[in-house]
Amino acid sequence: MFKAGFADNYVVQVRRTLLQLVALGLFMILSALAAGQTFVIPGLLTGWTSSVIYFLLMCRRVKQSAELPPGQALASMRAGWLIRLGFIIAILVLSVQVPGIDFLAAVVGLFSLHIVLLINAVYIVVCGLIANFGKQNNSGRE
Numbered sequence: 001m002f003k004a005g006f007a008d009n010y011v012v013q014v015r016r017t018l019l020q021l022v023a024l025g026l027f028m029i030l031s032a033l034a035a036g037q038t039f040v041i042p043g044l045l046t047g048w049t050s051s052v053i054y055f056l057l058m059c060r061r062v063k064q065s066a067e068l069p070p071g072q073a074l075a076s077m078r079a080g081w082l083i084r085l086g087f088i089i090a091i092l093v094l095s096v097q098v099p100g101i102d103f104l105a106a107v108v109g110l111f112s113l114h115i116v117l118l119i120n121a122v123y124i125v126v127c128g129l130i131a132n133f134g135k136q137n138n139s140g141r142e
Contacts, residue, residue, distance in 0.1 A: 014059050020050055020116045028109065043095060043102035047109020050091040055113050057084055 025048040032040050061080035065073040088110065095106035 008095060009061070017055065017113075017120075018052070020120070021031050021048070021055065021112060024048075024116055025052075025109075026114050028112070040102045040105035042100050043105025044109040046091065046095055046101050047106040049109075050088070050106075051113040054084055057087070070132065120133050 019120050025044075028048065029041060030039065030043050032044060061077060061084075065076045065080075068076060077113070091106070091110065092103075095101045
């Protein structure tokens, strides 16, 4: 069973990441419209949708694995990784086979989750550096 603090923080982080994915998806679509590149929108939507589904599959696997003993959790995570990899390959093959979907736009949309996670990581590091800026220099002086 989830610990109360972990479950609350987990749900908050999942919701925050989903909202950031939605914001990035809207930004990509509006940018394509503003640039007059409407032919890339189906590809962006295909990649972005698969990125959201990939994230939800990963969240489901993490939640299931947290409730299992360590050995079973490791096996579950490995199986989940293979399923998600197969899903990504299927989406990429689909984007090559369907004539109305631009492959490169689908790849860009597919990386939207990674872009959101990278921006979050940079934000966390910068906030940590700002919070600890003066502490290390003054700790040795007394």
